[in-house]
Amino acid sequence: MSVLIGCSGWSYSDSFERGGWVKVFYPENQTKKLQYYSQFFNTAEMDATFYEKFYMYMTKDTFTAMTRATPDNFQFSIKVPETVTHDKRLDVNKGAMAVLDEFLEKISPLKSANKLGAVLIQLPPTFTVKEFKNTEEFLDRLPSGYDYAIEFRNPSWNTEGPWEMLKHYNIAAVMTDSPEPDKLQFLSQPIVTANHTFIRWHGRQIKPRYNYLYLKEELRPWVDKVKQISTETAVVRGYFNNHYGARAVANAIEFKEMLGTVLSETERAALENARYFFYQSSRQSTLDKSLKP
Numbered sequence: 001m002s003v004l005i006g007c008s009g010w011s012y013s014d015s016f017e018r019g020g021w022v023k024v025f026y027p028e029n030q031t032k033k034l035q036y037y038s039q040f041f042n043t044a045e046m047d048a049t050f051y052e053k054f055y056m057y058m059t060k061d062t063f064t065a066m067t068r069a070t071p072d073n074f075q076f077s078i079k080v081p082e083t084v085t086h087d088k089r090l091d092v093n094k095g096a097m098a099v100l101d102e103f104l105e106k107i108s109p110l111k112s113a114n115k116l117g118a119v120l121i122q123l124p125p126t127f128t129v130k131e132f133k134n135t136e137e138f139l140d141r142l143p144s145g146y147d148y149a150i151e152f153r154n155p156s157w158n159t160e161g162p163w164e165m166l167k168h169y170n171i172a173a174v175m176t177d178s179p180e181p182d183k184l185q186f187l188s189q190p191i192v193t194a195n196h197t198f199i200r201w202h203g204r205q206i207k208p209r210y211n212y213l214y215l216k217e218e219l220r221p222w223v224d225k226v227k228q229i230s231t232e233t234a235v236v237r238g239y240f241n242n243h244y245g246a247r248a249v250a251n252a253i254e255f256k257e258m259l260g261t262v263l264s265e266t267e268r269a270a271l272e273n274a275r276y277f278f279y280q281s282s283r284q285s286t287l288d289k290s291l292k293p
Contacts, residue, residue, distance in 0.1 A: 001230050004043040004075060004117070005256050007248040008200065008241035010034055011048070016277050019211070021246040024277040025270060034069045040267055041252065043075045043117055045200075045239040049103070050079040050122065060109055067113040075117035077149075077198070077237055078107050086124045089131060090138035097141050104143060111146075117237055118147040118172065118198050125182075129156040132165075139169045147235075149174050149198035155183040166193035175199045177214075177222070179206045190225050197233045199226070201251065203242035211244035213278060214251045216258070223258050245281070250274040 011033050014020025022029050026036060037044065048054040066076060081103055088096040110116040135150075142148060150166065151174035166173050172194040176187045179202070191197075201222075203212030230236050240248035240255070253271045257263050263271070 001234060003226060003230055003236045003238070003259060005238050005252050005259070006041040006043040006045065006240075007037075007243065007252050008045040008239045009047050009243055010037040010044050012243060012246070016245050016281070019244045021249065024274050025246040025249045032069070034066065038070045038074055040249070040270060042071070042073055043077065043237060043239075045077045045079065045120065045241075047079050049107070050082050052081065052083060055081050058106060060106055063107050064109040067109055067115050070115065074115055075237070076110055076115055077117035077120055077239065078110070079120040079122055085122060085127070089127060090121075090123075090134045092134075092137050092141060096138060101143070104146070116146070118149045118196065120174070120198065121148060121150040122174075123151060123153055125153040127152075128154045129159060129162065132161065135162075136165055139165070139171060142169070142171075147194070147196045148172070149194075149196075149237075151176065151198075151200065152187065153182070153184065155186070158186040163191070163193055170194045172196055172198045175225075177201045177204070179204050179209070181206055190229055192229060192232045195234050197229050197236045199236065199238035201238070201240045201242060201248075203247070208244065210242050211247070212242045213247045214242070214254075216254065219251065219255055219258060222255070226259065245277070246274055247278070250278070 012019070012021040013029055015022050016024040026033055049058065081099060084090065084096050084099050084103070088094045088099065090096050107116065149172040152162070163173065173191045174187070175191055175197070176184060176199070178184045178187070201214065203210050203214070204218075205212040226236055226238065238255070240252045242248050242251060250271055253263065253267055
C-alpha cells in the first residue's frame with residue numbers, strides 16, 4: 001500500500017499575481033521546475049498532454065527527458081488527449097482507439113522507466129450516462145498493463161451501472177472535490193472500483209476556477225477517506241488541481257503532513273513562504289475593497 005500526493009501540473013511560469021508559481025514556490029522563472037518540484041513531491045499529474053496545442057509538439061524524447069529529470073521513485077500520471085475524450089467522445093468507430101494507441105506509444109519512455117503512474121481519462125461535462133455504450137466499448141479495447149482512471153463530470157453517472165462496469169475492467173473512478181454547483185458530490189465519497197485509486201482536488205470555487213485555498217478543516221475528512229481507501233487498494237494517487245498561484249502546492253504539502261509525513265525543513269519553508277504570499281494577497285484584496293467608492 002502506498003499513498004502518493006502531488007499537484008496537477010508543475011510548469012506554471014507566471015508570477016503569483018498572474019496565477020503562476022514563480023516566487024511563491026519556484027525561486028526564479030529560470031528555475032528548472034520539474035527538478036525543483038520533485039524535491040517536494042514524488043508524483044505529478046501531467047495535463048499538457050490533454051491540449052492539442054501542446055501535445056502536437058511532444059515526442060517520445062519529451063517523456064524521456066522527464067524520466068531523467070526526476071528521482072527513481074517518481075511517478076507521472078498522464079492525461080489522455082482531448083481528441084479522444086472530447087472530440088471523438090471515446091467512439092471507437094471514429095478512431096478514438098487509434099489516437100489512444102499513438103498516445104501510449106508516445107509516453108512509453110515513462111512506462112519503460114517504471115515512472116508511469118495512472119492514465120487519466122477525463123470526460124467533458126456534456127458526456128452523460130447516455131453514452132454508456134461508447135464508454136464500455138472503449139474500455140473493453142483498452143490495452144492491458146496500465147492503471148487507467150476515468151473522471152466523470154456529469155451527475156447523470158451517479159447510478160449503479162458505471163461502478164460495476166469499472167470494477168469489471170479494473171478501472172478507477174476518479175474521486176473529486178469540486179464546486180457545489182457542479183453537483184458531483186457523489187464523487188467525493190470513497191469509491192473503490194480498481195486495485196488503485198485516483199483523487200483530484202479541484203477547489204470549491206466556480207469563478208475563477210482553481211483559485212481556491214483549502215482550509216485544513218475542509219481537508220480533514222479526506223484524510224480519513226484516504227486512510228480507509230489505502231487499506232483496500234495497492235496505491236492511492238492524489239493531485240491538487242487548485243493550481244492558481246501555487247495554492248495546490250501549499251495544500252499538497254499540508255495534506256502530506258496531515259497524513260502523517262514529517263515535513264523536512266525545506267518543505268516547511270516552502271509552505272511558510274506560500275502562506276506569506278496568500279496572506280499578503282488577502283490583505284491587498286481587503287484594502288482594495290475598502291477603497292472602492
